[in-house]
Amino acid sequence: MRKRNLITTICLVLSMALLLLPVFASETQAADKIGWVGPVYKELSDSLTKGFKEYYKKTYNKDVDITFVRPGGWPVCLDKVRAWGDKPDADIFLGAGAPAHEVLKKEGLIVPYRPKGWDKVPAEWHGMKVKDSGDLWTCFSPWIVTNLYNEKVLKSLRLPPPKTWKDLLNPIYRGNIVHTLPYASGTQHEVVEILLQGFGEKEGWAYNRLLAAQLARFSTGSTDTTHTISRGEVPIGIAQPQMNAMVARKDGYPVRDLLPDKTILVPEAVALLKNAPNEAVGKIFLDWLFSMEGQKYVLEGGYFTARTDINFSEWEKEGVSMAKHAKEALGVDNFWDLKVGFIEYDLDLATKRWDEVNRYYEYEIYRKWGELKSSLFLIEEVEGEVGAAKAQNKDITKAESKIREARKLFESDGDYAGARLAASEARALPAAAGLPTGLILAIVIAVLISVTAVIIALRRRRA
Numbered sequence: 443m444r445k446r447n448l449i450t451t452i453c454l455v456l457s458m459a460l461l462l463l464p465v466f467a468s469e470t471q472a473a474d475k476i477g478w479v480g481p482v483y484k485e486l487s488d489s490l491t492k493g494f495k496e497y498y499k500k501t502y503n504k505d506v507d508i509t510f511v512r513p514g515g516w517p518v519c520l521d522k523v524r525a526w527g528d529k530p531d532a533d534i535f536l537g538a539g540a541p542a543h544e545v546l547k548k549e550g551l552i553v554p555y556r557p558k559g560w561d562k563v564p565a566e567w568h569g570m571k572v573k574d575s576g577d578l579w580t581c582f583s584p585w586i587v588t589n590l591y592n593e594k595v596l597k598s599l600r601l602p603p604p605k606t607w608k609d610l611l612n613p614i615y616r617g618n619i620v621h622t623l624p625y626a627s628g629t630q631h632e633v634v635e636i637l638l639q640g641f642g643e644k645e646g647w648a649y650n651r652l653l654a655a656q657l658a659r660f661s662t663g664s665t666d667t668t669h670t671i672s673r674g675e676v677p678i679g680i681a682q683p684q685m686n687a688m689v690a691r692k693d694g695y696p697v698r699d700l701l702p703d704k705t706i707l708v709p710e711a712v713a714l715l716k717n718a719p720n721e722a723v724g725k726i727f728l729d730w731l732f733s734m735e736g737q738k739y740v741l742e743g744g745y746f747t748a749r750t751d752i753n754f755s756e757w758e759k760e761g762v763s764m765a766k767h768a769k770e771a772l773g774v775d776n777f778w779d780l781k782v783g784f785i786e787y788d789l790d791l792a793t794k795r796w797d798e799v800n801r802y803y804e805y806e807i808y809r810k811w812g813e814l815k816s817s818l819f820l821i822e823e824v825e826g827e828v829g830a831a832k833a834q835n836k837d838i839t840k841a842e843s844k845i846r847e848a849r850k851l852f853e854s855d856g857d858y859a860g861a862r863l864a865a866s867e868a869r870a871l872p873a874a875a876g877l878p879t880g881l882i883l884a885i886v887i888a889v890l891i892s893v894t895a896v897i898i899a900l901r902r903r904r905a
Contacts, residue, residue: 473505474498476723480536481512481519481628482710482745483665485689487536489743490731497730506723515663516542516628517800523551523715533718534727535579538628539708540571541635543579544793552578552713555725559732562749568784570707572748581709582731583745584777585684586701587632590668594696595677604678606703607637611652619653620670621680622661623808625800629664630681632708634799635792640704640785647802648853653680654807655818672697683708688771689744692764699771706787710745738762746777806856817858817865821848824865831872844868 478487487510498506511531513522516538523535523546535543535552546552554577563581564572573580589610591603601618604610610619624631638646658676661667668686671679672695687699712731718724730736737747738757741764754775757765774780807814828841848864851857 473507474502474723475507475509475720476534476727477509477511477530477532477720478534478536479511479513479519479522479530479532479715480534480538480712481515482537483743484512486740486743486745487512489739490536490736493736493739493742494727494730497735498726510536515622515626515630517625517631520545524549527551528717530715530717530719533715533720533724535713535715537710537712539632539710540579540789541632541792541796542628543574543711543713544789545796546713547574547578548793551716553716553718554578555714555728556580557725557728557732559729559749562732562751564750564778567707567778568782570709570784570787571789572707572709573711579711579713580732581711581748582737583710583740583748585708585710585746586780586782587629587636587705587708588682588684588687588699588701590671590679590682590687590690590697590699592671592674592677592696593698595674599677601677603698603700605700607640607649610656610678610680611649615678616656617658618676619656619678619680620658620661620667620676622663622667624803626662627664627681629683629708631796631800632706632792633681634803636704636706636785636787638799639788639791644854647806647856650803650807651814651853651856652818654811655815660808660811668697683710685745685771688767691771692767701782704785705782706784709748741765741768746772748777750776750778752776810858813858817852817861820862821845821852821865824848824869827869828872836872838872841868841871844871 491508491510494508495506498504509532511522513519519535519538520542523530523532526532530551535546543552556577557580560573560577560580565575566572567584572584589604593603596603599618601614604612604615609615621633622630624634634646634650637649640646641649661670661679664682664686667679668682668690670676672690672693682699684699687697690697712728714721714724714728731740732749734749734752737749737752741747741757741762744764746768754765754769754772758769769775772780824845828838828845831838831841844864845868848861848868851864852861
């Protein structure tokens with residue numbers, strides 16, 4: 443009897459344990475959650491994940507689960523949030539510059555929140571907007587659009603580092619440049635916008651066509667460009683966040699950045715998404731991100747810091763490992779101490795034509811890249827031939843006019859077939875012009891002298 447009671451008791455205890463198991467399991471899964479979506483590099487997301495988890499545990503005595511969605515560069519991340527609409531699968535849009543955040547603002551997909559420490563970030567810098575006055579987005583890491591070069595490879599090729607955008611069109615750099623696509627990378631999108639606003643729209647598209655003809659290939663993204671230059675596969679990379687050279691040099695690569703003659707500030711920003719499923723935790727993260735502690739994790743993740751009251755020398759003494767590299771890369775103790783100049787950047791215009799610029803580049807440059815290059819190369823060949831014909835004193839008036847027409851069709855109109863036709867017609871004209879004018883004149887003079895000599899000889903004979 444006792445044995446039967448014991449067995450019954452054990453069964454009851456086990457049954458109760460089984461019934462309570464889901465409760466305990468539920469309690470162990472009760473960590474808070476937050477989701478990020480954005481284009482920041484893995485080094486930064488790893489650093490922020492580590493720092494925020496530690497802060498959350500220390501402050502709230504709870505774990506926080508972090509989900510990071512990174513489908514691609516700025517444009518791809520922007521489209522992901524647009525596709526989610528009013529039901530986002532994340533709470534925070536982490537990264538990307540002002541135009542991407544302005545698009546989200548315009549479409550009502552982000553909501554205002556002023557994080558603690560917001561007042562330590564300047565409202566604007568050298569005429570460029572650094573945070574939204576309505577608290578919809580704030581820069582947590584500023585940087586300048588630069589180009590990169592591998593100094594070891596350029597030296598071995600005996601090529602000087604190109605200092606201006608026009609330098610990059612020099613034939614000596616053809617095949618030695620790489621960049622990605624503006625709809626794959628926000629930095630590349632900004633470069634296209636810089637060229638459109640810096641040179642004027644028509645001249646800017648002409649420049650983009652000429653630069654595309656200089657490329658060795660298109661990279662798959664800004665990170666791919668950085669790695670390609672670091673490894674020395676191609677010596678010059680276009681459209682790079684300023685901090686990429688700092689990180690590459692820290693890792694031992696012979697890479698340097700170049701501030702081109704026309705450039706802008708990119709306020710790498712952050713925003714709270716509308717209908718964020720974990721809004722409260724999202725606000726905690728934003729407060730932490732702009733704290734001194736959060737900014738240290740930004741720097742350790744390879745990005746510059748946004749607060750004006752940061753001093754890299756002091757942080758170096760405190761043991762922040764990247765502080766030394768930041769100071770060496772910038773040459774100052776705080777990012778905002780830099781002395782630089784920017785183009786007059788129209789953010790509203792850039793926001794308005796965001797999709798249009800991406801679409802035009804894809805269909806008129808990238809998808810016609812082969813035709814673009816063959817057309818320009820033909821024009822250059824015929825220009826050389828016309829120049830040679832001119833040196834031989836041939837009548838090249840019509841040919842010069844025709845080849846100018848070909849270049850205009852290529853650069854200004856993007857009419858590659860029309861440009862090739864005009865170039866072919868220009869090529870035929872010097873040949874049709876026949877013998878050089880000087881030679882014809884010499885022959886005529888020689889004939890006249892001969893005839894005169896014959897006449898004189900005949901007259902002498904008759905006399």
